[in-house]
Amino acid sequence: MAQLSEREFIDKLRFEKYDTEQAKAEESLYLMECIVGSVHWKTGSDLLNLLRNVGTSVQAKMPWETTPCNMVQRVIKIVIDEYNTLRGENQGVEYPSLSQSMLVDPACGDLPKCTEVIPELQDRVLEAIAEQKAEIEQSQELIAAQGVSKIHNDEVIMTCGMCPLVLAFLTKAAKQRKFHVIVAECAPKYDGHPMAKALCTAGIQTTLIQDSAVFPIMSRVNKVIIGTKTVVSNGGIKTFVGAASLASAAKFYSVPLYVCTPTYKFSLMGCEEISHESSTSIIPKGTKFSPSVNTALTKLDYVPPENVTSFITNNRGIAPSYVYRQLSELYHPTSYDL
């Protein structure tokens, strides 16, 4: 593939050329591979600065695109780890334990100084990035494989709109279990329609309902399974519009809510920083409103951590209150403020 430059990547993001979050994660990893593989840096600090620049510019321009920022921070962590390992091998310094890194104050300033020039750093980092890439590619299958253990026979499952992960999850489970799925159609995009069709084709008994019927039907549902765009740092999620009311209904009826998410969607940002308003495209063409009528169309909904039961990730299931541990494993504490 040709070299991807930062500008092209940001343009592609801006013009919304990526369909799925996975595509964004893969492209951003590819971008960072190009940066690491290039000759613009000598010391670890240079590389960290380059990577950090990518992250800050994406964040400044599109604060709602958390996946590329997550990937940047992941690679920063990889670089710091590899650097420490290599230095540790050379000098016998002990690798900091998990509890020690948790005690490090994230506000202690900049990224660690990695000023030694270590020739093998580049290769090691590239290897680690390749591993990360493989992990991303496999995340969908790994999540889907957990379906069998989570879904039992004769259960009623509710979902909303189209999510390829959830679709894979359910279709894999359907090979061994027999269950019903209720799909909410999720206006104004009406994602639920293709989702229902796909589920039907997989042989699952499906019911399509309108969004306003979610609350009344909720009493008969055993589980709610949805996908998400981002997992925010307190354990809540930022996802499609309609999820907040879905989650509240589930909480009201004490129905467990599972969120299928791979690890690259775990973000260090808080829920207020990620917002994205959209156009007024729901208004039919040709209607003329007087200027005193305001129309608003939001793109993202926030579900607080109390309403989420568990996250189903590639490794294991995580409760919202343990998201912080996942974050500390994934990212280096000094990179929390990019």
Next chain:
Amino acid sequence: MAPKAEIHEEQVLQAVILAQCEQDYGDPVTQDVPKVLAPLANTPLLEYSLEWLERCGVEEAIVYCRADTHLETIREHCRVAFMTRRGDTTPATTHPGGLRVNVVASEDCHSLGDAMRDLYAKSLLKGDFILLQGDTVTTLDLPALVTEHRESRAADRNAIMTCRKTTTATLLVSASTNKLLLHRRRGGRSTSSRLSVPTELLQGAGDILAYPAAYDPSVTICSEVVPSLFSDNFDYSTLDSLVRGVIEQEELLGYTIKCRVLEGGYAGRAASINSLIGVSGEVVGRQAYPLVPEVSQTSHRVRYHHDAFTHTYWDPSAKFPKGSMVTGVVVGAGTEVSPTAHLQNTTLGDHCTLGDGVVVRESVVMTGVCVKGASKLEQCWVGDNVVLGEGVVVAPGCVIGAGVTLGDRVVLAPGTRLSARPPLGDLGGDVIEPDPAVCGVGGVAYVVDQEEEEEEEEEDEEEEDGGGGGGGGGEMDESEESEEEIQMSDDEYNMNEFQHEVQESLSTALREGAAAENVVLEINASRHAYNVSMEDVLTSVVQGILKAGQERSTASKGAEGLWPAVKSSITAFQGVLRNYVKKNRDQILLLNAVESLVRSCPPFLPLAKGVLFELNQTHEILDDEVIVAWYRGGAAGATSPLPALRTALAKFVEWLEEEEEESEEEED
């Protein structure tokens, strides 16, 4: 998006943005900032077009402007915008993808036609291109249109494909081929609600769609033939004239125009200040998504916070009341707005200060403005660094140029234009004091005279329907007031020269007995050379013919009487007259020309009757009804015919009227 053709030629998608060809915002504004860089929701207008073109995959944008004081600003702006987009790479390298901006300027670009001719001469346009006006904000799906255009070009040669939406031109489009059959722009003073459609139009086409009111967003996809068409015909000055010309000469040239009504997307033209405010309101209401105010179009960073429910955008450093009194507002950096202010649908620039109780509705306020308490601004434009005192009331339609200071309690009448610079034209060296009646005590402001500037939008220009083809100069030009203003002083000079030349050609032709077509050709050539409007041509021709007769009689030293000479002159030139006089309006012009000639040359007075008789009865160039109407109603225009002329013509007109009655009676 550069589709590679099968032949190894890369088709670079180009776009032309016309930055300064048409209507301007008017004087105090144009002194400060070029129209394309005027801020719409705190972003220059040009940025919207460039950003959207980049999103559509256009690779080269040519910004065409006039070479005046603002050229450097535009160049600098494009270069800076270009650099920010590229990051820190040098502009010399061509990146795959991304937009290259090229600023082209010319001295005498006064219309779209001139721009096209210049671009054709410079061979900058290589293939199909998108033509945009500089003041358009659009989110139309350009790539789809371009693909459609290219497909239809492969099937059949066409010249242009345009896209129209809702209101202001009447279109007849063939349904099956999307071919444009008839185009008439609706004038603000359109006389009739009827549309006359020639029958042959209906014969050829299968089913026809009629759009009584289609809005032109001024976005056109043109093929490479279009600039050459402009350069072949000097009288095409706007796209409308090209459209009419192509439709009329379809059999000759084989070009067609396709037209589509678009469903989705947004397009708005900020042609005048009022429409700027209107489009600004729509952009603030997010109708032009993804071109939204909170994302800076140059650096693409999210620069403003945004409240969806009141559609307010504010810079983090701005202080203003975020309550319900503030709706549809864009607030720039460092601006301070008092908590008791009311803001509605306005744009405030950076570092403004608004005092207590200020009410601002539907205005555009630029940077550094200070408005003291209890002032009211409504539908106005306020330039940079303006200071308005307490209790100032600015009525709708006012334009306050940069640097103006208004004292306390000044009330401006609607439509006032103020500038901080004293009006030019006083070369005496006196310093003109600002008039306290205008700008209050301690104020600095001068009223800018309007002269003939019209605030109407382009659509209100009068159009004459194109007369049939035939001859190079058969088409009527639209009279564009804006063009003529600029050429004010040149105009008179040109007119004199033109009249002189017409006179000479007519006299020569009379002496040598030249054929009518040749005379017409000569006259048209002169017309193009001096850029004269058709009305003036007609007037000059008429007067020239009569004067040629006079010359001949004097040349023959009185052997021929004046009247016979003039009569023979008219007979000789009847073909020429017929060429130029086609409609009632032309006839009235002819009559006016005769009248003005009579006024300037008394010897013609007794001949007037005879002239009219000739033209009416013998050659049937003038209609009876027209003469009577002209006579009865006073000449068209403000002045009434000369009393002497009136008496001279009285008998003739009476006779005409009698004839009419007789013929009516006969028909009974």
